[in-house]
Amino acid sequence: MYSALSFLIFFMFSSRVESLNDPSVIIIGAGAAGISAATRLHQNGIRNVTVLEAGSRIGGRIHSVKVGESYIDLGAQWCHGEKNNVVYDMVKNLNLLKSDKISPRLYHSKLKLIDKKFDEKFNEVFEDNYFKNLIDNEGNLGDLLIERFKKTIPTVWQSEHERSLAKDCVEMYQKLVLCNDGAFSWFNLSAKNDYEISDGDQELGWNGLGFKTILDILMQNSSISGNIILNKEVSQIIWNGPNLHSEVVVNCVDGTTYTADHVITTVSLGVLKDRHISLFKPHLSTEKVLALETLGIDAVSSIFLYYPNKWWNESFEGVSFVWSEDEIEKTAEAFPIGPTKGGRSWITAIVYILPVLRSPNILAAWYVGEFVPEIESSSNDTIIKGITYTLNLFLGQDIPRPEKIIRHKWYSDPHFRGSYSFETVESRNLGTSQAAILSQPISREDGKLAVLFAGEATNPIRYATVHGAIETGFREADRIVNLYNN
């Protein structure tokens, strides 16, 4: 009797120790945050890790595609900065990053190529107004920048001609902001935010190897690729309830079920906004729902244009499109193909067209704002016609059609629902960092850590970036590792 009891106690004790030493973890999403969480767990001896990825590839918003000899990036393209940047730190000694800084020239719909001096001044004013002294300003970024720009015009530009040109540039100014912040409207962006720029070169490219290189580097010292299951879309995370034993239950769209001690979700803010009610059982707290509803995620995208015969030469720096005030409102009439709003055609949403370094036959057209969802649903033929029309108009030349276009529809893709997150006026007005609230893990009634939240939008100071996403993957993996080390 005594020996049977002690065997039972030993068995209970040893199985408890085993489960503590070998916790199981499910990671939802194989983007930058998911891959970094998996590798960090693995490197710390937690091997019972399963990554469930809805898509048919890893990387998420890192999406490098090989065209010819080089890769182009349909998602994240540049390592932004060198200080406090985990991406930069991982590769700085490998001679992989090269400055990709391109300054596209301003072209005007009536005046064509704008004088370089004006161009340079405009960039200076933009950077001064946009990047400096936002800290003390309440309200929305649009109102603040319009006011600042209006005040700047008479002090910087003397002639009537230049001042009227500067007024036309407000539209371009707005598009540059939207490109950076990813919102559909600059009136929705909070003027004050917690984002911390990592100092140094903001446009460090991957020299034709693609941003996916960082995933290869993350995974090189751990064998986690065998733990990733692709085409596995999670439909529900049951994390608390009377019938649960010790594990979180994860149901997938294909009817399969997985269980684990802990789940790290890395799905985008867009997916959380869309699906949190059906995704979490029980539902998330009111505080968390408020955070995910008030933080913003819209979209900005690039379309890659392939020309078998290059029509530009080596000195081509790209084209930024400045519409004259009277012409912009008549674009729907002048170019009636594809979506329009009021008098405007979708082509007014194109910010610039840039050469792609190391891809000699490719140009990238960036577009922003409220037209993005409709541009995504427009046919390739409409896009090709619109881009060709716009280039012809601004360059005053007969530019050929690209042979094909390559794009990813980040806003309409149900696995993303946007490009990157931002702080809205509404989230800011709540007083505390909503990204920090989003990042808080949730525990079951018995106190066990059940669901942890990673992904770029959960980074209070480096959101919207790959380095920010990786930090959150490490953060949540460390949270689990520390639980078992203490």
Ligand SMILES: Cc1cc2nc3c(=O)[nH]c(=O)nc-3n(C[C@H](O)[C@H](O)[C@H](O)COP(=O)(O)OP(=O)(O)OC[C@H]3O[C@@H](n4cnc5c(N)ncnc54)[C@H](O)[C@@H]3O)c2cc1C
């Ligand atoms: C056009 C564009 C340009 C950008 N440019 C830059 C740049 O130059 N520099 C930079 O630093 N950052 C840039 N970013 C931002 C950067 O790409 C992201 O911040 C970062 O990649 C986000 O990583 P993540 O792991 O948080 O999310 P994601 O990459 O979105 O990973 C989440 C994963 O979850 C998967 N998933 C979603 N739902 C489910 C489900 N139900 N079940 C299972 N899996 C699911 C998704 O398929 C995805 O793979 C850009 C983004 C875009 C779209």
